[in-house]
Amino acid sequence: MAHDTTEKIRSHAEHEFLKKKRSAEMRHQLTSFAIMIFLTLIAFTMVAAGFSTYLIVPIILLLAAVQVVLQLYHFMHLSNKGHGTVAFFMFSGMFVAFITILALVTIVWW
């Protein structure tokens, strides 16, 4: 059942539509790639410029979070249709993990 393959023949209009959609996607990927490089540059510059670690560490963590989201949405297609459940599970998993680790770290080492 899960392995059934059905072959579809696409009409011309469908073909055009897909082509347009793909090029839009490509553009998205390129922009987010550029943004990611830029974020990485910021991180390196900050360290090279020798700011205080108390400033650098939180900012780098923040940048990392942004990177993860970009990565998930633009490269791993989380924004595409039919990924709602996946996204739901990932975010609830992250939420649970976040609270658990936060509580664990505070009670053990604080």
Add this chain to the structure above:
Amino acid sequence: MSSLAQKKGFGAVIWDYLTTVDHKKIAILYLISGGFFFLVGGLEAMMIRIQLMKAGNDFLSAGLYNEIITMHGTTMIFLAAMPLLLAFMNAVMPLQIGARDVAFPFLNSLGFWLFFFGGIFLNLSWFMGGAPDAGWTNYASLALASEGHGIDFYSLGLTISGFGTLIAGINFLVTIINMRAPGMTYMRMPLFTWTTFVASALILLAFPPLTIGLFFMVFDRLFGANFFVVEMGGNTIIWEHLFWIFGHPEVYILVLPAFGIFSEIFAIFSRKRLFGYTALVFATILIGFYGFMVWAHHMFTVGLGPTANAVFALATMIIAVPTGIKIFSWLLTIWGGSISFTVPMVYAVAFIPSFVAGGVTGVMQAMAPLDYQLHDSYFIVAHFHYVIVGGVVLAILAGTHLYWPKMFGTMLSEKLGMITFWFFFIGFHLTFFIQHFLGLLGMPRRVYTFGADQGWDLFNMISSVGALFMAIGVLVMLVNVVLTTVKNVRVGNDPWGDGRTLEWAIPSPPPFYNFAQTPLVRGLDTYWIEKMEGNKEGMVYAEPLGDVHMPNGSIIPLIMSFGMFVAAFGALYFLDDSKPWALAVLIIGLGITFGSMLVRSLKDDLGFHITKEELIEDAKRGGNTDGLK
């Protein structure tokens, strides 16, 4: 390859079960091996109760007693309760959502064999120099000091069987998300499917912390690491946290499917739609979520400080709210229903007061100051047996009666079932009710004997007699199974007469492809709706009759798991100077596992098709071929 073959010899049947990827046969494998471990754990329980029967008894030595309580807890939780619930999930959930199998049949079989070899490995410790003896919680300071290889059997065995459980959980999640029949929206899923879903999500999130903890434990003990060794800068409390971050969700992994089974039973035997279906679903989700926020209530006395204790005490008490919602929904389902007191229904009715008692003591323990008194006393033992036996085990016994006809095509005797019930139920309360008072009188748990001057003699004697009652109940049940199988009176699709969900619309046992045509679901309690509208076939169909694609069986899951089993022995003896061959065994074992993975990835296995003609033929013969090849 013809799929609808005829009767074969004994060897062929065995081979069929070793290679099967059919969820219904894997369910039977889980049922048999879970049942076996339940008997082993039960035997250990009887030995504990014999030892504690009278003051100063010397039936067991102190060391042996520690091994037996450890193995009793570990076996019951990981090797009996979980697999027995997985048996029902496998047998019923795909049928309830109108699917032909789970999403990954191969992984389903792999999950079973990993659990099986993990369990065997753990129990081999009895014959190979001593079982683990640091309690099922295996606290690190105790475990690291334990001599011999008992603890290593524990950590390696649970790692292997834990992988199996994790695989099963992921498989069920994907199945429920992707393989529901047309029309089966989330809010039309039967409650057992819902609880399977949430319990699987809990497995997915809760088992990784345990795996990490066990890995650390293995490395500390076998490869010279120091994660939990305080003198070397480690932290022994971290084990407790990791264990309970897993451990509390684990109790809900056990009890949610039990709730699911009882929800089905209440609706079927009250002949009513579940009262507050939506509330039951949301209560299930809420319990699943809160289950992760309360783990430190097992550690109030560790010294986490008043703030942490207060936060976790409050969080724990909140869980009682969704649980209460469920209890009231069940009561209102029975209310005004047309009730028939069959064996499953009797179990379900008995479950309510038993489980509520366990919930109430839970809330008492959640008050941190009071828990300083109760902790590590027999009160705790009474609490968790009320929830686990009064909730989970009663559900397993009820589910066995309820689903036996669907799994095997015969009905267990109601009369013997009632005898089992009364022995078990009375025995259960005799054994554990009195333990609350033993706890309040100061009797500590996990201590192998007590003195005659402590005034605990009578209560312990009563408790031991109760255990005997439970044992008699279980034996009667075994007799029941044997008699039923020997008589072999076959039953039809809906043997209880009041089935509401899709599994009762198809033959018992179902044909190996489950549904010749995928059903169309028109509401909650699909089969009931069709029955009420006078539909003789019990289903409407979502597709015309056509070829059905099925997966091939495979022996690879068994070999893969066997490789892990071999490798575990290598790891176990790795540091022993007298056993230089350990490294070789480790490498050979991993070689077997990775080799069979490689074979699996390189060899295409596209399954086979049952043709339309074969399906029509099969329907004429009653439509319950089991697909032996």
